[in-house]
Amino acid sequence: MSLTLNRPDLLRAQNFIDARWRDGLDGRVLAVSDPALDLDFARVPDSGAADARAAVDAAFAAGPAWRALAPRERSRLLRHWHDLIMANQEDLARLISREQGKPLAEGRGEVAYAASYVEWFAEEAVRMHGDQIPSPSPRRRMLAVKEPVGVVAAITPWNFPAAMIARKIAPALAAGCTVVAKPAEDTPLTSLALIKLLEEAGLPHGVVNLVTASRGRAAEVVDEWLADPRVRKITFTGSTPVGKHLARESAGTLKRLSLELGGNAPFIVFEDADLDAAVEGLMAAKFRNGGQTCVCPNRVYVHDRVHDAFVGRLCARVAALRVGPASDPASQIGPMINGRAVDKIERHVQDAQARGARVMVGGDRVRDEDRPGPNYFAPTVLVDVDGTMACTVEETFGPVVPVTRFRDETAVVALANDTPFGLAAYFYSRDPARIRRVSDALESGIVGVNAGAIASESAPFGGIKDSGYGREGSRQGLEDYLQFKYVCEDV
Numbered sequence: 001m002s003l004t005l006n007r008p009d010l011l012r013a014q015n016f017i018d019a020r021w022r023d024g025l026d027g028r029v030l031a032v033s034d035p036a037l038d039l040d041f042a043r044v045p046d047s048g049a050a051d052a053r054a055a056v057d058a059a060f061a062a063g064p065a066w067r068a069l070a071p072r073e074r075s076r077l078l079r080h081w082h083d084l085i086m087a088n089q090e091d092l093a094r095l096i097s098r099e100q101g102k103p104l105a106e107g108r109g110e111v112a113y114a115a116s117y118v119e120w121f122a123e124e125a126v127r128m129h130g131d132q133i134p135s136p137s138p139r140r141r142m143l144a145v146k147e148p149v150g151v152v153a154a155i156t157p158w159n160f161p162a163a164m165i166a167r168k169i170a171p172a173l174a175a176g177c178t179v180v181a182k183p184a185e186d187t188p189l190t191s192l193a194l195i196k197l198l199e200e201a202g203l204p205h206g207v208v209n210l211v212t213a214s215r216g217r218a219a220e221v222v223d224e225w226l227a228d229p230r231v232r233k234i235t236f237t238g239s240t241p242v243g244k245h246l247a248r249e250s251a252g253t254l255k256r257l258s259l260e261l262g263g264n265a266p267f268i269v270f271e272d273a274d275l276d277a278a279v280e281g282l283m284a285a286k287f288r289n290g291g292q293t294c295v296c297p298n299r300v301y302v303h304d305r306v307h308d309a310f311v312g313r314l315c316a317r318v319a320a321l322r323v324g325p326a327s328d329p330a331s332q333i334g335p336m337i338n339g340r341a342v343d344k345i346e347r348h349v350q351d352a353q354a355r356g357a358r359v360m361v362g363g364d365r366v367r368d369e370d371r372p373g374p375n376y377f378a379p380t381v382l383v384d385v386d387g388t389m390a391c392t393v394e395e396t397f398g399p400v401v402p403v404t405r406f407r408d409e410t411a412v413v414a415l416a417n418d419t420p421f422g423l424a425a426y427f428y429s430r431d432p433a434r435i436r437r438v439s440d441a442l443e444s445g446i447v448g449v450n451a452g453a454i455a456s457e458s459a460p461f462g463g464i465k466d467s468g469y470g471r472e473g474s475r476q477g478l479e480d481y482l483q484f485k486y487v488c489e490d491v
């Protein structure tokens with residue numbers, strides 16, 4: 001099926017380096033496939049080290065002029081980019097849905113979410129205050145000045161192809177940094193379209209450069225950036241093993257790192273919770289993007305006293321979810337990103353069953369004439385889940401809710417924290433003292449209290465422990481692209 005866009009020129013097939021659209025230097029190509037059908041529908045460059053180096057050459061050369069520009073001018077560029085993103089929301093949503101599989105309504109939501117970060121950092125660009133430090137003598141002036149860190153390499157995952165790149169490029173530009181970027185191999189088209197709009201917004205030569213690469217060559221591109229001392233920061237969103245690899249390999253040039261890595265979010269329903277609100281919150285947190293989000297609940301703990309009532313209501317909602325292609329406006333759960341993802345989900349469900357969990361809803365792949373592709377998995381609820389099962393230890397990254405019964409607050413908080421990860425955690429309770437106690441005790445970068453949808457451009461998003469460090473969004477999101485210079489001035 002062809003991809004119809006109001007602006008066909010947003011479908012790009014080349015890298016963007018030094019303000020020019022270029023093929024990869026060695027001519028290799030990467031096929032982009034539609035996860036609904038598992039069929040290729042577009043091609044982009046499969047770039048290598050030489051393309052990566054050319055991108056850094058351009059970003060490095062563009063640095064001095066870009067950082068010297070008045071913050072208000074950088075802010076204007078971002079504002080213009082934001083307006084163009086929103087003016088092309090429908091086309092961008094179609095690109096996201098086609099290459100990533102999320103329902104079109106969610107695609108539109110993601111575009112607005114991505115744009116919200118661009119707008120936020122357009123506003124923050126003019127508020128990068130430093131400090132004047134009280135001086136011991138009238139002759140001496142002591143200043144702490146904020147400066148951009150320099151060339152930033154941005155590496156993004158496939159699950160939010162617009163939002164992940166926008167919330168890296170926007171703060172980098174606001175801070176006065178220049179950028180080299182590589183989107184995920186499954187979803188390069190949305191980022192290329194965003195860069196096309198950034199070019200239209202008036203991006204100066206070399207300030208942002210983007211290269212695409214296959215999974216096989218991602219390491220070649222990124223290794224080039226890791227080794228290059230001109231690249232001063234890596235901002236990465238993706239899996240924990242790749243994040244740790246970047247931390248190790250960037251040590252040689254001591255780059256700054258922002259790492260937004262995997263999660264294993266607990267979702268606790270206490271006996272005093274508003275059960276309807278808890279079901280609503282879980283549906284919102286768990287099933288967005290078919291469960292393929294880093295903050296989606298991966299373990300659900302429900303108090304014994306409300307367990308059966310909660311599970312009954314949850315199952316009714318989950319069974320009613322409509323699985324189908326993004327092109328069908330009725331679809332609520334799209335295909336998973338690829339065959340590897342579906343295999344993992346299936347393995348988790350089968351492992352749980354083999355260890356004593358029961359499937360209340362779903363439990364299998366879905367394939368029929370309305371959903372002919374191989375990548376659909378039925379929204380699933382498992383009960384009698386325990387901590388030995390793979391679905392509670394690893395990120396399932398799919399539409400599976402594993403439910404565990406608990407009786408004691410201290411024990412359930414210990415279970416919630418019993419993971420190397422610490423990105424998001426959620427709980428539902430109406431007891432103010434418990435709300436304070438449990439939010440303090442949860443080891444997590446983000447805590448949702450009676451709230452399932454928690455992301456916002458104005459809040460610091462990020463994790464602790466194996467979920468990484470650094471924050472995106474909010475004031476902190478800009479700080480990660482700035483460094484202090486202490487200026488000691490005697491006159």
Ligand code: NAD
Binds near residue numbers: 245293
């Ligand atoms: P991934 O780590 O496989 O890939 C992420 C990026 O790293 C891609 O661009 C990929 O090409 C690149 N990459 C892969 N191998 C590399 C290597 N050896 N060297 C350099 N780069 C390499 O992750 P994914 O499967 O695309 O994304 C899913 C993961 O991302 C999940 O774990 C999810 O939790 C996490 N995630 C985290 C957040 C967050 O904000 N914390 C947000 C979204 C996704």
